Amino acid sequence: MPSNRELENFALAKEVKRRYNKRNGILGYRQMRTQLNRKLKKSYNRKRYYRIMRALELRAVIRKKRSKYLKVPALHIAENIMNRKFQAVAPNQKWCTDVTELKYGNGRKAYLSAIIDGYDNSIVSWVLQPFQ
CATH class of the missing domain: 1.10.10 (Arc Repressor Mutant, subunit A)
Structure with a gap:
């Protein structure tokens, strides 16, 4: 029973x-x-x-993970003029820039873009833009 x-x-x-x-x-x-x-x-x-x-010999089917991005071919590829030679022999010959994402506060972001001179690594210009 x-x-x-x-x-x-x-x-x-x-x-x-x-x-x-x-x-x-x-x-x-x-x-x-x-x-x-x-x-x-x-x-x-x-x-x-x-x-x-x-x-009961039941197992979950493991599903394939979907990609989270679309692979899109590049529309324009810039020519490699500097060829990784960033040092300059005189001021204002080579400038380099980059955009950096900064996280602060409660999930807030800001973007910092700085331009440096390749001669003495001094900051030529910078912009700080908060993201809404």
Whole structure:
């Protein structure tokens, strides 16, 4: 004669199998637990779902991660004039610039763009622009 716990496990296994097939095997034991506990308004342990799914030989299908960016070919590629020779023999011959993102406050950002002279590495100009 099966105990109350075994009867509960059989009913839970039936529901797990039904949900697993309905979602084409996407759900693992964590999501299965979240959804069924919400539906049944009970709080079963995650290990219980893990044991039931392991006994039924049900495993979640690991989906391929989607890329978060689009690969777009470059429209214009600048010519490499300096060829990594940044030092100059006289002032105002070679200027270099860069844009730096600064994070401050509660998720706020600012962009700093500075222009330096290649002769003595002095700052020629700079702009600090907060981002809204």
